[in-house]
Amino acid sequence: MEHEKTYVFSSKSERPNKRRRVEPSGLDSSWSLREQTYQQLWREQQRRVQKVLDDANRTTLDELLGFVKESEEVEEDRKLPSGMILAGPSIAAHATFFDQLSERIGEETSSSFTLITSTDSANLKSLLKVLIKSATSQKSLDDGEDELITRKRKGPKILDYDLQLLHEWALDNDNPQVIVAFRDSEAFDENVLSEAVELLGLWSDRIQFVLLFGIATSIDNLQERLSQRATRFIRGQQFDVVQAKEILERIFFTITAEENVPLRLGSQLSRVLQERHEEHIQSVQDFVDAVQYAYMAHFFANPLSVFLRLTLDFTDLAKEHFTAFRNLPSFRRHIEDLLKERKNVSKVRKLLDSDQALFDTATNTIRRTQNAVDAVIQAASVLYICRSHFSQMRSVSRSAFFITALAGQLSASPTLREALLALKKCSSDVLLRILQDISPVLRSPSDSMVSNIQSRLSNLLRDVSGKREPLRSEHDNRNETQRTTIVASKVLLSRHKSNLSEQDAEYTKLLNEFVNWLSAYLEEHLIDPKNLFMHELVLYDLRAPHQGAFVPQTRHAIEQALFAPHDYLGCSCCVPTNDASEEVALAGSTPPTALLYRLYLESGALINVSDLWSAFNAILEDGGEDDSSKVMPLFQQALAELKTLGMIKSTRKKTDHISKVAWRGL
């Protein structure tokens, strides 16, 4: 039937053979519960993220609104007040920012806001059309649409790109400010942008224009692109939007490092995301999407994630869940650990046999695991705060620091040792600041120790308040002197501690106590979360799904499919030899396009089609096809397909040749 273009499909059997299973069973039965949990947790996270985003742009938006309102009062003839908004190279972020801006302007001023993007302004005429249409279609202040028509003057019609229209509309509406925002000023054609600015400048004695430019690179760049005449019309002011990097850092922090987050991203995934956004994209929205994807993947693909629900009943779960639970690597390790202590055998037996017992253990332990992860984060932030007080430390970004902590690599790291050594040498004023900063981070049980030291330190300081210098510890370099003695022509270096004052000695004691406590505290809490029982449920750390969804390897996929079709087809005829170093031999059974592609790879930049044909023909002849009238169509089809894929193009350099356009592996 394939020769017909269309045909009516008539199925032979009445019912499809496959019956749809309506009731989910087994692991799928917890799906709705998981979805609810996901919704709940993600909504919470989204709220936090939104708050960060709103806060980040608030200052800039406030400044801009102030500028807009101010420019209404300033009377400077024939100059356009313009805000130059430096919004960073991520164009996707511009859209969100300008949306927020238009919302705020709509709420707080009576101005009319017009957003112009480069896509709808190929030339001056279409730019003006868009400008007039969107400016006049906005809320007219007194529902005056009817009035607009009646008051419209008679006589010749006005062309729809004539700013006269806008002028008349403005006269009808108490002459409001017209804010024209060029969202992606770089993408505009230079001439169009200059002419538009010039024209608006000419009309600015009749209509109150305010221009806003979204700039991705720099103001100088914009100035270079504008004509001198347009430049003369602009009275600009610069506004900075918070850097995308900075916002990403904050969002990362809210998502992973805040307290009471039931599900966190693991170190590997975080690192991948972090790197990708630093080196490639720098898009906040994309980052949030990636985190949402992680949440969805966790809840929808991992049935055990149902244990993250706050209220869970034993009867909610099907039996398969417990089987799956017993297969968790961390569960197995847990059982083995229990067995090492001989007396727990009965408990282990119970966990393996009874679902109810397993359920109870799981629901009890999951909070403990979450708390342990919380403690890792908390300890990391304590250490981070301590480090931030010493200027000589190598600065590490906060997110990178937390990623290291989540990977469990902080506990024995030089970073930690360095910080503790520096702490031993610090003077009393620095210690006081550190104590003040870390006490809000710590929670109650450990807090007592800190507040104890804090109060003792402040007592000590009150005693020596007459002294101007802060107290120094005995490890401080300033309390040491180096002596050089020459004995029998050998130089002896010796260090001598200078005498410590009484207060200094007492301070040293206090400091030692604090450092000891801190190292013990960090030692206890900076564990590798991967060793925790049930860490699979609390930390999501799979990279592969993200890579597939967010960083597809498009070109690689096509090249791979053409180069080694067996990987996709899985047919028996062209199984690669086991010898990995040797490339797959060209066989007549491979698809013609793939065959031709292999030949194409072997040739240079210019390919003689006749040579290509004879090679192709020879291979197919070896494969048993000797009728060249059948081979030729295959060849031509393959050639056409390569052309469609953009690999070859015809060339005029040499007759009967085609030129190679795409190289493999780029």
Added chain:
Amino acid sequence: MLPDELLLETLVGQFPCRESQIQILGTFFNPSFPTPPCVVLHGLEATGKSSITKSILKSSEIPHAIVDSRECITGRQLMERALASCLDAISDIEDVDLSAFWRCENLSALQVHLELLLQNQKRFILVFDGIDKQREASPTLLPALARFGEIIPCLSIVFIISVPSPRSFHTAGIPHVHFPPYTRDECIRILSLSPPQIFEDGIDNEVNPDYDEEKAAEDDAFVWSRFCNIVWESLASNAACNLASFRAVCDKLWRPFVAPIVKGDFGTRNLPRLVVHTKPLFQNEDVLMNSIVRRDPTKTTKPIITHELPFHSKWVLCAAYLASYNPPRHDQIFFMKASEKKRKKKGGDGARGKASKHRKIPRSLLAPSPIPLDRLLAVLHSILPHSLPQNADILTQLATLSSLRLLQRAGVAGSDVLDPACKWRVNCGWDYVVALGRSIGLEMRDYLASGQD
């Protein structure tokens, strides 16, 4: 005649140094004299053509309309605007049936409409301001408009243009009025008419009770006229010799110039010392440049937040620059992953030894040449110190760079990106790329065929 002359007197007062032009135009637009069917006023920027015409027409009783060509972006719009402004002017005087005039597509339509409209008028003046700069003007626009006065007896047309060309009107005998640019003395005289204040916040009477408004105004005029002289001599005579830009430069420099007086360091009459003190102001040529953001040197600058391109975008841009400015035949020398030694042997000395006979323009001075995508990617992979997975992120960055116009699609505009013939071209300068390269640890000079100095 007396009231007319009085009127002209006031105009001369309003526009100094333009007596003869005002006289001529006053005669042309005098209701008791015949007006020529077509008049051309020409002169460079800021010589008072438009404003003087406007004022004279306003003061005379002849009905008139003025069309500004700069506000019309197409020839059609110019026609519509001309008709609309004529209608506005006429409907002030008499009742016009507006329904007859609802559309004006071209010159012939305009002519028909004007004939109909002006049939009861004795005289009407239509001014085309800056018509030589009209966008999308048809070649017959000027000659046709110049003949309107002959076809419609009561109409006379005034063209305001910058440079007259004898051929543009295709008619002889059109009176031309030239508005020459203001000379040095004229410029200074005009500016001296309106001196700005030295003491913006008003005069503090408690410090110096004798010093009153009158004396302050006298001082303002004294300092300002000398200040204008200095500005002209130091900066404006070469770079800002038209009145508007001269005024702009003076305005920019005035506040910093008088700041020492306001502070009380110098007296108002102690000009020579003040000039010596503020000498740097007149040596800095930055004021001559128009800037879209006014940078106030006195204000403490805010910490500048720099938005940087993502790490790999910088590499892509550098690679695009190298690919654009290096000829493809040198790629083997610069980008082969061969050892350093071999590279030296191939390139460098041998090529330098043979000086080519005919001098060529250095590649760096030419426009970037278009490059195929695969060459760009190949160069990128060869200059990158680490390996880069082949994924969609790089292509996304290419798209972003092209929408930032740092990278441009070369060839036919709007050609298909998927077309294998599609080529690219870098669109940023050497200085920018060098700075970019340094920030990622790449010395561009090492890879460029014609080393830049």
